[in-house]
Amino acid sequence: MNKRLHNLSVPQGPVDVVLDTDTYNEIDDQFALAYMMRSKDLLHPQAIYAAPFFNENSTGPEDGMLKSYEEIFKVLRLLSEELPVFKGSARYLPDERTPVCSPAAEDLARRAREYSPEKPLYVVAIGAITNVASAILLEPKMVENTVVVWLGGHALHWSDTQEFNMMQDIAAARVVMGSGVPFVQLPCYGVVDGFTTSRPELEYWLKEKNPLADYLAENTIAAAESYAKGTAWTRAVWDVTAVAWLLNQGDRFMLSRLEHTPLPAYDNHYTLRPDAPLMRYVYHINRDALFTDLFAKLASPGA
Numbered sequence: 001m002n003k004r005l006h007n008l009s010v011p012q013g014p015v016d017v018v019l020d021t022d023t024y025n026e027i028d029d030q031f032a033l034a035y036m037m038r039s040k041d042l043l044h045p046q047a048i049y050a051a052p053f054f055n056e057n058s059t060g061p062e063d064g065m066l067k068s069y070e071e072i073f074k075v076l077r078l079l080s081e082e083l084p085v086f087k088g089s090a091r092y093l094p095d096e097r098t099p100v101c102s103p104a105a106e107d108l109a110r111r112a113r114e115y116s117p118e119k120p121l122y123v124v125a126i127g128a129i130t131n132v133a134s135a136i137l138l139e140p141k142m143v144e145n146t147v148v149v150w151l152g153g154h155a156l157h158w159s160d161t162q163e164f165n166m167m168q169d170i171a172a173a174r175v176v177m178g179s180g181v182p183f184v185q186l187p188c189y190g191v192v193d194g195f196t197t198s199r200p201e202l203e204y205w206l207k208e209k210n211p212l213a214d215y216l217a218e219n220t221i222a223a224a225e226s227y228a229k230g231t232a233w234t235r236a237v238w239d240v241t242a243v244a245w246l247l248n249q250g251d252r253f254m255l256s257r258l259e260h261t262p263l264p265a266y267d268n269h270y271t272l273r274p275d276a277p278l279m280r281y282v283y284h285i286n287r288d289a290l291f292t293d294l295f296a297k298l299a300s301p302g303a
Contacts, residue, residue: 022127049104051127099134109139133172155190
């Protein structure tokens with residue numbers, strides 16, 4: 001229990017991390033990937049996994065995963081970085097007992113064997129959590145040797161759990177949250193939806209700083225203008241907050257507390273479990289502090 005509670009705290013030194021991302025889904029995964037790669041003083045990236053998604057930007061989960069796989073390489077090229085990248089699940093979990101084998105799930109399961117509760121691997125997941133759930137089903141040591149940080153679900157006080165990452169694969173969310181793995185949740189509506197930026201801010205901090213910064217700013221502005229042109233819009237950059245949890249020494253970017261891990265039900269609500277293992281629940285984002293750090297790293301000449 002003491003080791004679990006320790007692993008639910010913000011790490012105080014450099015840690016190994018993998019990123020599981022549906023990068024082509026919208027504009028925020030690219031920010032999160034770049035932020036991870038520009039935070040190597042505290043994060044040692046080991047691999048990136050392409051996650052499935054299905055919305056207007058894909059024809060199905062496999063197409064979403066493959067488009068995300070290509071988008072990961074695009075961002076890495078803009079960063080002038082290289083890292084192992086693995087294709088993820090072509091479909092969602094068929095049930096809560098059957099993994100979907102993929103290069104990503106198999107690599108994550110293999111890596112988990114090389115770590116320990118004393119030196120865990122941190123898994124930052126910012127899409128449907130299929131790959132991570134499959135790795136847990138493939139390798140029970142995932143529960144002991146990793147810490148899973150997920151941008152998924154809504155706040156506990158929200159009226160439902162109909163958040164995109166969770167709804168895509170509720171079975172996978174139930175596997176992860178019911179497994180006992182040390183788990184950090186960054187809820188979307190009710191918490192992270194306050195982490196937004198605007199066109200003037202993007203242009204001030206990122207435009208003409210470097211090719212990566214230009215791409216991120218232009219991509220975000222175009223996405224927001226496609227549905228909100230002529231209005232005073234701001235755009236949430238959700239996924240950055242999951243990476244930022246690992247950089248949150250001294251609670252500089254967010255506040256959190258321990259909660260008993262709920263279980264997402266198939267009726268789009270949480271099942272509260274007073275006897276369940278504790279998780280770390282983020283309930284507030286220090287928006288200005290986090291954007292200050294993010295923009296400085298993205299606009300740096302090394303980007």
